[in-house]
Amino acid sequence: MQNARETNSLLATLARGALIVATAAIAQSALAQAVLRVSAIPDEAPTELQRKFKPLGDYLAKETGAKVEFTSVTDYAAVVESLATRKLDMAWLGGFTFVQAKIRTNGTAIPIVQRAEDEKFISRFIVPADSTATTLADLKGKTFAFGSASSTSGHLMPRYFLIQAGINPDRDFKRVAFSGAHDATVAFVAGGKAEAGVLNASVWDKLMENKDANAAKVKVLSTTPPYYDYNWTVRGDLDPALVKKLTDAFLKLDANNPAHKEIMGLQRASKFIATKASNYDGIENAARSAGLIK
Numbered sequence: 001m002q003n004a005r006e007t008n009s010l011l012a013t014l015a016r017g018a019l020i021v022a023t024a025a026i027a028q029s030a031l032a033q034a035v036l037r038v039s040a041i042p043d044e045a046p047t048e049l050q051r052k053f054k055p056l057g058d059y060l061a062k063e064t065g066a067k068v069e070f071t072s073v074t075d076y077a078a079v080v081e082s083l084a085t086r087k088l089d090m091a092w093l094g095g096f097t098f099v100q101a102k103i104r105t106n107g108t109a110i111p112i113v114q115r116a117e118d119e120k121f122i123s124r125f126i127v128p129a130d131s132t133a134t135t136l137a138d139l140k141g142k143t144f145a146f147g148s149a150s151s152t153s154g155h156l157m158p159r160y161f162l163i164q165a166g167i168n169p170d171r172d173f174k175r176v177a178f179s180g181a182h183d184a185t186v187a188f189v190a191g192g193k194a195e196a197g198v199l200n201a202s203v204w205d206k207l208m209e210n211k212d213a214n215a216a217k218v219k220v221l222s223t224t225p226p227y228y229d230y231n232w233t234v235r236g237d238l239d240p241a242l243v244k245k246l247t248d249a250f251l252k253l254d255a256n257n258p259a260h261k262e263i264m265g266l267q268r269a270s271k272f273i274a275t276k277a278s279n280y281d282g283i284e285n286a287a288r289s290a291g292l293i294k
Contacts, residue, residue: 034242036066040092041079043151043181044203046072052266059263063249064242075180076150080104089238090246094152095121095229095283096292102277102284103293108236111277112243113250114228115269119279121229122201123153125222126189133196136165136222144173145188145197147181149292152229152283153200154182160286161224183207183214190214196221200229202268227286228279247274 038057040049049072057068071088073079076097082088084104093101093111101109127133133142146169147154155178162169169176179185182199186207189197191214201223207215232250234243250272255264264270287293 034066036060036064036068036242036246037071037087037089038068038091039071039073039079039082039088041076041094041097041148041150042073043094043147043154043200044183045181048183055263055266059253059260060246060249063252064245066242076148080150083109083233083235086235086237088235090232090234093231093233094150095227095231095280096152096156096287097150098231098233098277098280099284099287099293100150101233102280105236107277109233110236110238110243111231111233111275111280112247113272114231114275114279115267116271116273117202117269118228118230118275119273120226121153122226123158123198123224124201124204124220125158125196125198125224126186126204126218127196127221128189128192129217129219131195131219131221133221136162136167139196139221140167140172141174142195143175143177143193144169145177145179145185145194147179147185147199149178151182151200152227154185154198156283156287156290156292157224157227157229158198159290159292163290183212186212186214186218190217206268228283231275231280 038053040053042049050070053070057070061068073082079088079091079093080097080101081104083091083101098109098111125136133139146158149155159169177188177194179188179197182203185197185199188194204215234246251274253260253264253272255261255270
């Protein structure tokens with residue numbers, strides 16, 4: 001009888017051990033097969049966003065052990081909503097879109113890193129190459145193109161600085177259009193759809209380096225003061241261990257490392273640095289003063 005009880009006890013112990021091992025194996029397998037769903041605000045053409053992200057996505061997959069899936073979206077609002085409704089885990093946001101995401105998620109969205117360049121980002125006002133305008137004041141009465149209505153560098157901050165310069169876009173421009181993306185704004189001005197426009201300096205520099213045909217038909221009229229802009233943001237309830245792996249992976253990227261050269265070149269980054277929500281308080285204040293959020 002004693003031997004039977006000992007045997008049953010041993011079997012129960014072995015069963016518990018097997019269950020623990022099986023559970024751990026399942027958890028480990030689930031972690032290995034985790035999918036990181038990523039997107040970005042559509043400030044450039046979808047094909048260009050996919051091209052820019054591919055090497056970075058492969059790197060993040062290797063560093064985190066997760067399967068990284070990039071999904072293009074149709075507009076800025078879709079990125080914010082998808083992050084808020086847990087359809088996305090991480091997104092490349094502009095400063096204004098981050099503020100919108102913070103508000104939409106009741107403050108739970110977490111900006112983890114930004115490029116060093118995003119601490120002092122700028123926008124450039126452009127006009128046709130043969131334009132006689134020499135100052136922003138000369139744009140009064142002309143047609144004007146912003147990028148997306150939710151763009152930090154293609155709308156919010158340029159609008160803010162125009163107002164500071166005594167120009168009310170809604171009153172002083174003959175007509176205001178929204179091109180939807182920075183490269184599209186250049187095409188608008190180059191093609192005569194608008195007599196002036198504004199886009200972020202990073203896209204402008206890339207177009208110039210690539211000898212873009214539309215960029216060759218316009219010129220820079222003025223440049224804004226610097227402001228905080230883009231960042232990588234994660235949803236607030238993402239696994240903290242994964243968030244740390246992502247953050248560490250970004251911070252390890254080095255433009256001087258040959259293995260990282262393509263990634264950093266496509267991201268137009270010298271390095272990534274840690275960031276925090278309070279860095280974008282100025283963006284939120286500008287948005288409220290411009291009446292773009294209540």
